[in-house]
Amino acid sequence: MAPSDDVILRTSGLRKEFKGFVAVDGVDLAVRRGSVHALIGPNGAGKTTCFNLLTKFLKPTAGTITYNSRDITGMRPAEIARLGLVRSFQISAVFPHLTVLENVRVALQRRRGGSYDFWRSERVLARLDDDATDLLEAVGLAAYRNGTAGELPYGRKRALEIATTLALGPEMMLLDEPTAGMGAEDVERTAQLIRRVSADRTVLMVEHNLSVVSTLSDRITVLARGQVLAEGDYDTVSADPRVLEAYIGTGHA
Amino acid sequence: MAAETETIPFEETELDVRARSYAHHGIVFAALAVLLLAAPFLVYPVFAMKVLCFALFASAFNLLLGYGGLLSFGHAAFFGMASYVSAYAAKSWGLTPELSILLGTAVAVLLGTLIGAISIRRQGIYFAMVTLAFAQMVYFFALQARFTGGEDGIQAVPRGWLFGVIHLGDDRTLYYIVALVFFVGLLIIHRVIHSPFGQIMKAIRENEPRAISLGYEANRYKLIVFMLSAGLSGLAGAVKAIVFQLASLTDVHWTMSGEVVLMTLIGGMGTVFGPMVGAAVVVTMQNYLAAFGAWVTIIQGVIFVACVLLFREGIVGLLARLLRRPL
Amino acid sequence: QGIDVKIGVLNDRSGVYADLSGEGSVVAARMAVEDFKAADKGINVTIVSADHQNKPDIASSIARRWIDQDGVDVIVDVPTSSAALAVNEVVREKNKVFLNSGAAASDLTGAKCSPNLVHWTYDTWALAHGTGQAMVERGGDTWFFVTADYAFGHALERDTAAVVEAAGGKVLGSVKHPFPGQDFSSFLLQAQASGAKVIGLANAGGDTINSIKQASEFGITQGGQALAGLLIFLTDVHALGLQTAQGLVLTEAFYWDLNDQTRAWSKRFAEAHDGDMPTMVQAGVYASVLHYLKAVEAAKTDEAPAVMAKMKEMPTEDPLFGKGQVRQDGRHIHDMYLFQVKKPEESKGPWDYYTLLATIPADKAFRPLNEGGCPLVKQ
């Protein structure tokens, strides 16, 4: 295993039970700094649950999570986000009635520090507009900046979500099925986007689209029934007979 | 589940993002100021003051509902408690009106902090019910405590001398003070909505988990709005006690909480000026329907039903849609 | 040209007291104006009315508006003590006249008395005395109170307890119930367990009706305990039905079947009011308005101080309350009556509900002038 300063996020013995049902069962995960790490596995393997545990949307039944050598097991979701560990959702999450620009700006507002200033005019936010526009350009949404986010086509919403996440300048991003429900065109665009943004940060993603996984990820962890089934790069993992049986199946190219 | 499929209860608010410009708000505020100055020459000043107190109350409530997305069913607690406290301070301690009102408001903020801190942890209908539960306890307290005078309330509260110098016995003088308080209150609310804080608030209302994942402590934002709303509601209640020289159980009863919901809806929730119009309509209705005796409730009921079925976005909401401008 | 008088009938028109005051009080006021033949005497009377919903804030704001805007000279009726107290303050401040018939608060002519008020019909002191005294005299010397948990209920209990003890009786306990209540069985059972001979109901309206209904269900009267309603009106008995209400002892200031005059007047009233017989509150509105108009005629003005002076100076006389007087503290003095509710088989027809047990003479019926603590009374 890599030396610990090389590992940005580590879990040990992570476990989550739901009323007698064990969804995540003693997962040890180590994500290397600067890598793209994929979490794959059959449906119901516990991937989303893992994500929810990492970002504190669920409380682990047992186990610890360390991020940058710091124990974050007991922290609140918003705190984790402020440490630079930011997630996206399996089902796209934008602020539907805000404009596209405002969506990104909401994230940029975090930079202003405490945004509890209810006595100040929102005009002070105009300063952030340029940065927001830059981010939108990066994901190809500049043309939509004044549209209402809820009206964007699905694929664009995902792009907007990524832009919003990037606006926080996260050190590490967690992406849950970033290409789910996208047409081939959008899948391609999104994959490139992920590749681009992963240049100087760590990405942990859940993904079913094996071609995306194989092209993007440096390392893959396969979960099955809440446990780690296999780990390694794509070739190792895809050659593992247990993975073939539990996940990839036969006859797949 | 998905942010897009979630019912965002208040579609009217779309408007305030669609049209980027709020320049016309300046005009509306100016018109409002003129109206406020002229009002006591047009209508009975005591009536105008009543409208203003409720308008402030409804606007404060709307801040929480229309912009915070939180439907409180216990706002009478703040309105009523503040009203009791300021009445008591003015009557029994002989404090000047401005101090009594400040004291009442402070108590409302305090109470808001307490109730808010607990209830914002719940959402939707549960939030409404927790606030109702607390309001019922406040009601019980008001009924039992000595200083509130039971069902007689605190009567014959002196209007007193503002800052010890301006006598408020004259309705018109008092009116201008109330109008000023109201106007400032409305400006505060407007500013809160259009502040960086307000922007985050909107984001939280639209998609709370996402806002949290961006690092915002949603509960803290909600608590602040709750406190602001409670404080401004308290301000309205405190002023009302001085104007009417009376604080009574009516102000803490749950029907008062219901009434403010009604005013907000009739006027148009999530609009800056709607609650004000709604308050004016409801108060006028109560005032002039009183002569209809037993028919009052029937007429009121019919109006509610008609409102829900025909003008759901409220009067100002409808206007805003017709003008294609957020109001 | 004559004197323009505007009368505002302010009462409950939709809540628990709507039947005993409500539209009937307006009918009574109108009858008073007719009977006085005001128009012939150069007094132009208009009557307005409004619903105060038994809330002090609504009552006071209507009173204010009436006086400031609509030129109302005199406000009448106003049941519900808290509302009456609130209106009392407004009328005093604006220096108009307040003829209260509907409210029970004896404070109106006590600590909170006002030079602008006449309290016509009854008050808690009179009720407590009438019923308390009589019950003890008839052997009911141990009491338990079921009291509505608000100032009015407390006052009623306090006043009655004082009377009971003064008459040599004993109060074994009391229980305070939330107001308004629905189920009283628990409280009644506590009353039953106390073994008191009399259960005093220090509540009003729907609460009293429910208490009595459930007392009959639990066989409390059959068990030998008597129920004393401390504030019961004819309309309440009507609502209960004789089957349930029979045997109840109560005090009232007026009953339609007292004498020929009351019968004749009540018949006219019923014709004008859907066949319902008048309550003492409505009778009080009639009599007080009549007296007020006489005072206006005598004073030749509707200015409050002059009219009030005349009202207190002239003895009162009308077909409903007979001869009487308005005291310095505003209290109108007249006879009160102790009634018992008839058994169903004794009743000869609709609204034939009461048997007269005793007449309490005017000088005994009300709190002595010097005991109320009214600042208007020079000691």
Place this chain on the structure above:
Amino acid sequence: MPEAALLPEAGAEAAGALLAVEALHGWYGESHVLHGIALDVRQGEVATLIGRNGAGKTTTLKAIIGILEKRSGSIRYGGRETIGLPSRTIARMGIGYCPEERGIFSSLDVEENLLLPPVVKPGGLTVAEVLELFPNLAERLRSQGTKLSGGEQQMLAIGRILRTGARLLLLDEPTEGLAPVIVQQIGRTVRRLKALGFTVVLVEQNLHFAAEVADRHWVVEQGRVVDMVPNEDLERNRDKLHAYLGV
């Protein structure tokens, strides 16, 4: 199972088209989304609707089952015009619908979800057969429906309409978000359904999957059917299809 039992009562159209859609227009409120869809599906065949995001595939299925409020044109099922009928009547004629967003009910547990759609025709799968097809579900029968993982929910959504005996199954992106093994399993299921005489209309983005199961592919573009490719000709037309799909 006797083949005849699976035929709709009204008798199939002469050309063997069980479902015939002509000049179908559809709207969401004011926005006109379908501009004259025309397609037909034969008794016992598997047809796919393919096309880019937003082309109108889902909307077409919604129009067929009758939950698109504003629609015009003609949709005949077993010879009977359904365009003006409410969705419950259409469903009772023997059409089963599996929506894109799955539509699992959170107030029902998995078993209740599975048993929910009423049986409209005899001859559907039994519960045991459904569970055999999707073993994941068997373990979770008592769980709240929406507590299942995304993929499990998809299985539940397909499973429940197999029970109803509907002859025509409308499946909207049944493989979305599913693990490859499950996708293969669903492929087998679809083929088995076909063997049993069911007719299936699939909306699919995954051309690979579509090729494995379907007989004909209808290409939808901007609310119109622009092409139809029989599965045998798929290889020959692969480039054209890729162009349609923007791959």
Place this chain on the structure above:
Amino acid sequence: MTEIFGIPTAALFGQLLLGLINGAFYATLSLGLAVIFGLLNIINFTHGAQYMMGAFFAWMLLNYLGLGYWWALVLAPVAVGLLGIVIERLLIARLYKLDHIYGLLLTFGLALVIEGAFRNGYGVSGLPYTIPAQLAGGTNLGFMFLPIYRGWVVVASLVVCLATWFVIERTRLGAYLRAATENTTLVEAFGVNVPRLVTLTYGFGVALAGFAGVLAAPIYSVNPTMGANLIITVFAVVVVGGMGSILGSIVTGFLLGLVEGLTKVFYPEAAATVIFVIMALVLLVKPAGLFGRAA
């Protein structure tokens, strides 16, 4: 005699029994509300008025048609239910897609209209209605005198509550209803006539209120406001039980009846408030109510 906190145990039993009886009313009323909320997503503020109508219809049947209590027990709920169906079809049906608050306001307005109408027609003092001869009198249980009628109330409402629970939680019909709450379109697309189902459900829910009204007529004052005061308490019961939870509202109804009964002994003034204290506590500890499914 043994005592608990200065209260003889026998008396305490009596009070508990009374609490249970009141609980029966809460249970029946809150059940109706829970059915309507759970399945229609409508917060039915008219419930109190419909309860009142049940009692009034009983009175009318007796006084206009000479039909006694037992007829009323069947006919009055049916009448209330039918009126409910009309209301649902004409008014409420337009609100299903909207936020709760609109349903709440509409039904609140309707309650005002209904109460106002009865007030105009019948005054507010109330109307007499006596206990049916078969159920008059009482038995001495040793620790208390129990009117037979009260015993009957508990039995009747228990039976009705459990039957309702069974239908909704244990039958297909119930599953349709629950599913239709969440996604009407889809259930409809499975071939179920949802609008009819919903209408009947509303009719049934309010018929339950009517039924409670008939049960109440002989022991509570029959007047137009009899429901208005109760409704807020009954809401609290529904919330404590878990909104929409059928079993929850039944159990909580009885439970809170008991708690209220105890409060009436130890701190009678707070009897009306204790339910809200409990509501606040429960919601803090169990956000979805005692029996509610977390959203």
